[in-house]
Each structure stands twice: as structure tokens, then as C-alpha cells.
Amino acid sequence: MGNVGSGAYRILRDNADIITHREGVKYTVTGALVRDKSKSRGDIPNELLTTDPNDILNDPEVDIVAEFLGGVEPARTYILQALNNGKTVVTANKVVLANCWPELEECARANGVGIYCEASVAGGIPIIRTLYTAMQANRITKVMGIINGTTNYILSAMSQQGKSYSEVLSEAQSIGLAEPDPTLDVEGLDAAYKLSLLSSIAFHGKVPMKYVYHEGITKVSKQDIAVGKEMGLTLKLLAIGKKENDRIEARVHPTFIPNSHPLAAINGATNAVYLDCDALGELVLSGQGAGSLPTGSAVVSDIVYASKQSTPTYNTFKNDDNVSENCFNFNWESEYFISIMAPDRPGVMAAVAGVFAANNISIASMVQKRSGEPGVPVIFLTHICHELDMKRAIEQIGSLEGLSVSSCIRVEALSK
Ligand SMILES: NC(=O)c1ccc[n+]([C@@H]2O[C@H](COP(=O)([O-])OP(=O)(O)OC[C@H]3O[C@@H](n4cnc5c(N)ncnc54)[C@H](OP(=O)(O)O)[C@@H]3O)[C@@H](O)[C@H]2O)c1
Numbered sequence: 001m002g003n004v005g006s007g008a009y010r011i012l013r014d015n016a017d018i019i020t021h022r023e024g025v026k027y028t029v030t031g032a033l034v035r036d037k038s039k040s041r042g043d044i045p046n047e048l049l050t051t052d053p054n055d056i057l058n059d060p061e062v063d064i065v066a067e068f069l070g071g072v073e074p075a076r077t078y079i080l081q082a083l084n085n086g087k088t089v090v091t092a093n094k095v096v097l098a099n100c101w102p103e104l105e106e107c108a109r110a111n112g113v114g115i116y117c118e119a120s121v122a123g124g125i126p127i128i129r130t131l132y133t134a135m136q137a138n139r140i141t142k143v144m145g146i147i148n149g150t151t152n153y154i155l156s157a158m159s160q161q162g163k164s165y166s167e168v169l170s171e172a173q174s175i176g177l178a179e180p181d182p183t184l185d186v187e188g189l190d191a192a193y194k195l196s197l198l199s200s201i202a203f204h205g206k207v208p209m210k211y212v213y214h215e216g217i218t219k220v221s222k223q224d225i226a227v228g229k230e231m232g233l234t235l236k237l238l239a240i241g242k243k244e245n246d247r248i249e250a251r252v253h254p255t256f257i258p259n260s261h262p263l264a265a266i267n268g269a270t271n272a273v274y275l276d277c278d279a280l281g282e283l284v285l286s287g288q289g290a291g292s293l294p295t296g297s298a299v300v301s302d303i304v305y306a307s308k309q310s311t312p313t314y315n316t317f318k319n320d321d322n323v324s325e326n327c328f329n330f331n332w333e334s335e336y337f338i339s340i341m342a343p344d345r346p347g348v349m350a351a352v353a354g355v356f357a358a359n360n361i362s363i364a365s366m367v368q369k370r371s372g373e374p375g376v377p378v379i380f381l382t383h384i385c386h387e388l389d390m391k392r393a394i395e396q397i398g399s400l401e402g403l404s405v406s407s408c409i410r411v412e413a414l415s416k
Pocket of ligand 1: 001002003004005033034035036037039067068069070071074092093094095119120123289290291292295
């Protein structure tokens, strides 16, 4: 009975008539586990609350347990207990899934019950059900998402208002859009958990969290965003999953996309997921990625779906539990936006161009900005090259006398 649980409860209560009328099933919430029964919870009836998990997990009348505790423990233990007691589980908890999905799913299969998780990725957006029930005809080659509302709010405000990262972060904290400790969001970890789930489902293979690269937005400068804008680019924290043959890459990082990309128009706390598929082509779903009722909507949808399945449906993971590193590609291809502070003297550009060339990197364009400082900012856009080549080039440029690389931002071209 926190944010998500109370939203799901209110939907089940307030929309009970239409749900029963349409679905032919009546739902009764029999109890809710909380830590603190004395907390004020508005219109939530106090008699539903318990602090003893066994009141719910061992109640033979309960068919479905919905979990919204968050984190790994005790959520994992309670989910396993529910499954072992023959109850289907619905969860909104990306952390427990990203860490323990194989174990939880095995337990569900062994007990012949279901485990469903629509609310765990992109809140109210029905992306997981879409992947399971509408995309069977397709090979999905790319999944890209704005799946963290806090960072999208911050980057949108930096772009629209020309403010710095720290200014916008404090404003977001003051209106409750960012947590007092925003680390999970701004370092890209929250999006990485969700990408681990999303790409596992989209690519029918487990993509464990340890193979998801993540980099946050804390070093993004308003200057980079402004220069990108002049080049027709919009900056987003993107979660990107790609599958080519048996190779999978999964990465979360700040990314420039062309203004014409469908995800470029997604602003504020809104979430969106873009799929590229061989038969359907492109698909974009956007909407509320968090919040009590939007997330509650996804939870109730899972509850209805679960209760109408004669046999539970499971993921079609094809690889082994112990996925080898060979499946995962960390040397992905991308275009890059590189900003360098360089001394204003002859030969400097030739030296930088030489480093790029020596590392198989071809320059697409270059802009030199005027500045009152001793150095001048020079921005390069590259053609497609490899991540490891770029890392090496950056190290070498940084070791040239008087030069420093102030930013390296991947650019996701429309064609990739
Ligand atoms: N908030 C969103 O918009 C959103 C969107 C998508 C997914 N999610 C996911 O949904 C889950 C819940 O998020 P939330 O925002 O609803 O969190 P929340 O508001 O903090 O609610 C958590 C609830 O779980 C109870 N709880 C936590 N640990 C417990 C324990 N050890 N024993 C008993 N009860 C415990 C809390 O009880 P008390 O009330 O007594 O503290 C509270 O009612 C998380 O996994 C989150 O990632 C959230």
C-alpha cells in the first residue's frame, strides 16, 4: 500500500464493475502487507493491513499475490513462498527480477503458476504484453527506450531552458520528480535494470544485469546540449538493446538522436519505447512511466491477464542460465560527438585528426567555437566506428600536450 500498491487497489475498487462486466471475473483484495500500520493512507481501509507476510502468503483463499516492496530482499523470499504455495505472482519490482528472474521463473514453472511483470518496465506503458502477445511474427533487432522519467525530465529542462544539470536536478528534487538521493536514476542504473528485462523479453535470451553497460547523465553539460541542438541533435538517456545474429548488446548512456527521431519528441517525465522489427518495422509506445494510477493500471492488467490464463505463460528464453560473455558485444558501433579543449596553435587539428585516423575513426564534421579562454572548444562528429577504437583514441588525444577531451557522447543515427 505504497504508491503502486494503493494505485492498484484503488483501480480494483473503483473500476470493479467494468472489470467484472468485461472480464467475467470478480476480484477481492483480502489483505496488504506493510511495515507500519499506523501510517496515514487516506481511503485505504486499515483492516486490510497486516505486518505479517504469512497472513497473505499462507492464506489458502488467495490466488494472486502482487508484490510492490521493491529491492531484492525480502521481496525474493516472499515471491518464492507465494509461488511455492501455488499462488501466481504479479510484480512491479525490476530489481528483484533483474537479479533473480531465472530462479523465480523456475519456481513458478515447478509449481504450475504464473509470474507477470508488466509494471516493472516503463510503468503504465504496456510494452511487455505487447512484446509477448503482439510481436510473435517478428524478429526484433532493436529496442530503444526512454525508460527513466527523472533523467528525461532533467535533460528536457536543460535543453528547453538552457539550465545546468545541477540547477535542474535541485528543481526536480523540490517538486518530488527526483529522489533526495537520485543516484539510481541519474547514474543510469534504474534504466539498466529495466533494459535487462526488456531486452531479455525482446530477444528471447537472458540478458543479465552484469552484461548491461550503464553510464549516467551527471557529466552532461548545457554547452554540449546547445551545440548538439545547432547540429539538429537531441540528447536523451537512452536504453539501447540490439541483436544481430547471436550477438546482443545492451547499454544505457546519454545519446544524441536526430531531431526527426520519434524519441526526440518525448519530453518531461514521459517514457517511450521504440522497437525495430523485421516484419512490422518501427513501433513506438509512449506514456506515463511511473505514478500510482498509471503503474497500478499495468498491475491490474497483469492480474486480469493472469486470472484468465488456463495455463501460465512463461518467457521463451533460449540461452542457458550461464550465458557466456561471447553473446554480448561491448565493442558496439556508433557515431560519436566528441568535444575537445585545444590550444589555439598550428598543428593541433592535424594531431587530433592523426589520432582518429590511426584508430580507424573517420571524421564526419568539425566545428570550432570561439572562446575567451586560453583553449578553444572543438567539436567533432564521427562516422560509425567501434567503441573500443574510440576509447583508445580518447586516451591518446588526452595525452597530447595541452589537449583534453571534455565529452564523448554516442550518436544513434537514424539508419542504425
Ligand atoms: N512508484 C512508481 O511509479 C513505480 C513505477 C514502476 C515500478 N515501481 C516499482 O514498484 C515497487 C514499489 O514502488 P512504490 O513507489 O510503490 O514504493 P513505496 O511507495 O515505497 O511502497 C512500498 C510498499 O511496500 C511496503 N514494504 C516495503 N518493504 C517492506 C517490508 N520489508 N515488509 C513489509 N512491507 C514492506 C511499504 O510499507 P509501508 O507503507 O509501511 O512503508 C509500502 O507500502 C518498486 O519495486 C518500484 O521499483 C514503482
